[in-house]
Amino acid sequence: MKIKEIVMIGSGNLATNLALALYESHKTIVCVYSRTLENAKTLAERCDCRYTNRLEEIPKTADLYIIAVNDSSIKEISEGLSNLNGIIVHTSGTIPITVFSDQINNHGVFYPLMTFSKYKKVNFTDIPICLEANSVRAIIALHKLANTISNNALEISSERRKMLHLAAVFACNFTNLNYSISDDILQKNQLSFHLLKPLIIEMTRNTFLRKPAENQTGPAFREDIETLQTQNELLKSFPEYLEMYNLLSKLIISTKHKND
Amino acid sequence: MKIKEIVMIGSGNLATNLALALYESHKTIVCVYSRTLENAKTLAERCDCRYTNRLEEIPKTADLYIIAVNDSSIKEISEGLSNLNGIIVHTSGTIPITVFSDQINNHGVFYPLMTFSKYKKVNFTDIPICLEANSVRAIIALHKLANTISNNALEISSERRKMLHLAAVFACNFTNLNYSISDDILQKNQLSFHLLKPLIIEMTRNTFLRKPAENQTGPAFREDIETLQTQNELLKSFPEYLEMYNLLSKLIISTKHKND
Numbered sequence: 001m002k003i004k005e006i007v008m009i010g011s012g013n014l015a016t017n018l019a020l021a022l023y024e025s026h027k028t029i030v031c032v033y034s035r036t037l038e039n040a041k042t043l044a045e046r047c048d049c050r051y052t053n054r055l056e057e058i059p060k061t062a063d064l065y066i067i068a069v070n071d072s073s074i075k076e077i078s079e080g081l082s083n084l085n086g087i088i089v090h091t092s093g094t095i096p097i098t099v100f101s102d103q104i105n106n107h108g109v110f111y112p113l114m115t116f117s118k119y120k121k122v123n124f125t126d127i128p129i130c131l132e133a134n135s136v137r138a139i140i141a142l143h144k145l146a147n148t149i150s151n152n153a154l155e156i157s158s159e160r161r162k163m164l165h166l167a168a169v170f171a172c173n174f175t176n177l178n179y180s181i182s183d184d185i186l187q188k189n190q191l192s193f194h195l196l197k198p199l200i201i202e203m204t205r206n207t208f209l210r211k212p213a214e215n216q217t218g219p220a221f222r223e224d225i226e227t228l229q230t231q232n233e234l235l236k237s238f239p240e241y242l243e244m245y246n247l248l249s250k251l252i253i254s255t256k257h258k259n260d
Numbered sequence: 261m262k263i264k265e266i267v268m269i270g271s272g273n274l275a276t277n278l279a280l281a282l283y284e285s286h287k288t289i290v291c292v293y294s295r296t297l298e299n300a301k302t303l304a305e306r307c308d309c310r311y312t313n314r315l316e317e318i319p320k321t322a323d324l325y326i327i328a329v330n331d332s333s334i335k336e337i338s339e340g341l342s343n344l345n346g347i348i349v350h351t352s353g354t355i356p357i358t359v360f361s362d363q364i365n366n367h368g369v370f371y372p373l374m375t376f377s378k379y380k381k382v383n384f385t386d387i388p389i390c391l392e393a394n395s396v397r398a399i400i401a402l403h404k405l406a407n408t409i410s411n412n413a414l415e416i417s418s419e420r421r422k423m424l425h426l427a428a429v430f431a432c433n434f435t436n437l438n439y440s441i442s443d444d445i446l447q448k449n450q451l452s453f454h455l456l457k458p459l460i461i462e463m464t465r466n467t468f469l470r471k472p473a474e475n476q477t478g479p480a481f482r483e484d485i486e487t488l489q490t491q492n493e494l495l496k497s498f499p500e501y502l503e504m505y506n507l508l509s510k511l512i513i514s515t516k517h518k519n520d
Contacts, residue, residue, distance in 0.1 A: 013477075071487055094479075094487050113455060115463050115477045119470065126458040152458075156451075163449040166494050170501075171442040171456045172463045173478030174508045175435045180472035180515065182431040189423040191416075195373060196431045197468060198386040198412075203375050203432045204464050208457060210379065212440040217273075217375045218433030219354075227331055227354050234426050240514070241430075244507055248434045251504060255440065 001106075001141040003063040003087070005030045008047070009077060010068035011039035013116035014091055016046075018068060021124045023047045025148045030062050055080040062086045064145070066110060071095050078104065087138050093165025096158035097132050108133030108142055111161060112150075115172050124149040130156045130164065181241055188237070213255065220249035221256060261366075261401045263323040263347070265290045268307070269337060270328035271299035273376035274351055276306075278328060281384045283307045285408045290322050315340040322346045324405070326370060331355050338364065347398050353425025356418035357392050368393030368402055371421060372410075375432050384409040390416045390424065441501055448497070473515065480509035481516060 006027055008019045011034035023029050029047040034040035037053040044051035052058060058065070058081065065084065067077050068091040078088060078100055087106040090099065093113070100107035109132040114122060129146040131153055133139040139155060146153035156164065179200075183193040206215045219227035228249055235242040266287055268279040271294035283289050289307040294300035297313040304311035312318060318325070318341070325344065327337050328351040338348060338360055347366040350359065353373070360367035369392040374382060389406040391413055393399040399415060406413035416424065439460075443453040466475045479487035488509055495502040 070482070071484060094490050114459055115466075115475075117466065117475065117477070120466070122462065128455050128458070160449050160451060162490070162494055163445055164451055164455065166491050167442040167445040167451075167453075168456060168459055169478055169480075169491065169505075170438045170445070172459050173476070173480065173512065174438045175460075176463055176467070176472055176476055176478075177508055177512050177515070178430045178434045178438070179467045180476065181511075182427040183472050185423055185427040185430070189420050191420060191424055191427075193427075193472070194468065195388050195424065196428060198388070199374055199428055199432050200435075200464065200467070202382065203436055204460065206375075206377065206380070207436070207439045207460070208454065212436055212443050212453070215375075215377065216433070216436055216440065217377070218429055218436075220429075220433065222330070224331060230354050230422065231426050231429065234422055240511070244511060245429075247504055247507060248437055251441075251500070252433065252437050254500070255437070 001063075001087075001137045003141050003145045004028060005059075005062040005086075006064045006066060007031045007033065007058055007062045007086075008043070008066050008068065009033045009058070010066075011036070011043045012068065013118055014112070015066075015068035016043055016118075017114075017116045017122045017124075018066065018091065018112065019043055019047050020121060021149045022145075027145070027148065031059055033058055060084055063141075064089065066091060075099050078107075087133070087141060089133075089142065093130075093168065094162050096162075097134065098158070100134075106133070106135060106138045108138050109158070109161065110142060110146065111165075113164065113168060126150070126152055129153045130161050132156065132158060132161070181238075181244075185238060185241075216252060216256065218252070220252040223253060223256075261323075261347075261397045263401050263405045264288060265319075265322040265346075266324045266326060267291045267293065267318055267322045267346075268303065268326050268328065269293045269318075270326075271296070271303045272328065273378055274372070275326075275328035276303055276378075277374075277376045277382050277384075278326065278351065278372065279303055279307050280381060281409045282405075287405070287408065291319055293318055320344055323401075324349065326351060335359050338367075347393070347401060349393075349402065353390075353428065354422050356422075357394065358418070360394075366393070366395060366398045368398050369418070369421065370402060370406070371425075373424065373428060386410070386412055389413045390421050392416065392418060392421065441498075441504075445498060445501075476512060476516065478512070480512040483513060483516075 029049045032044040032051045040051035063086045065088045074090045089108045089110040111130040113128040289309045292304040292311045300311035323346045325348045334350045349368045349370040371390040373388040
């Protein structure tokens, strides 16, 4: 089972980044599908291949079909892809492998643990690619393919992949919310978010040197009630962040005492 | 007004890092004070100077007294330092300059915007040092001193410094809490926190390329209700994080629609 020809189903940030990484690793993308023909065309032109917005026009003889669409559309699309011999995978962190009907002979998951934007092409070299498949032959083929774009492919069950995705929501999406709130507070006080850059770089570096819990600092961690009160006062100008401030401060304090 | 001789009051992470940075920039630390004599001694030995745990033994003729102690002790210590000609500063983000009595001729603030740990010596080169003083002569002297250890000294009022500190709590302390929760979730599922490293590095880089709000991704941002529900289910194993998960998801959604 060798993966030579690939169909990309989807044209969003993940689909685009993954298709380009495969294309640049000399894999052949034979077709891009998107509900919106214009989007399919844009990606297809970058991968030098055909495109369509009709599921029934997707070639039947490809070796791999990558469904990189919204979680809620995976089931429907996979049911529209019948009578194929190639492997069908989705790229979701949360949807289990059981989303695929047993009628699909070879199916699996190809989940790159990364945040993708429309602004920037991502380098896949270090990205963990979480693999799962319904057969040994399929998992071997997926491993081989993942290794052409990343040094960090690993097999992981649907249950643990879900947990990994949940952890990524805290580490990436919620962290980005913190940065965005910081930026808002600073901007409204005519201060630049870039003043925080050395602090953020240092904290991020420390995160990988020791356990994050060992790096915790700040007024909540010191249980400095006066500063917590002063900052509650300051948040009168930002009432939308007050509940979060107090909840996270409480969590920092209780985490500190967890092992008391 | 030239700062040659410096007294360091305090021996915690900030005091230690700042004293060493000044010492290594060929400034003379003449004395380290700490309530705990042993801690004063440890730092004094690294700065090649005297030490004491009695305020009245602090030399009266130094050019600068840096009070780098808990916020709640600044007032009391400054009141114990009377009849000095040198400048007295504190290093707090939140305490206003008015903590100092007018009887102290020259006073101000010397606040390095950074997280300091006992594990690691910090390089001050890029650290913003927020300065404030009650006289032009003092602010000029503090600027000159700050420039010997950092390229990033700036004058900033007590009011805006408080806001900067508040923004830093979100960007550093709360972000670290997120990493710590991620680590907890992963560890309990026999997964390594280092799997998230490429994701965290990418997200952190993006934060400084565009406005953080423009980088927001994830299930809440996509308003992917099914994934939010699935992750609520998963958090039954981590009930202490459920309220935070839902509050931050709600904030991501409301921030997205702020400018609708």
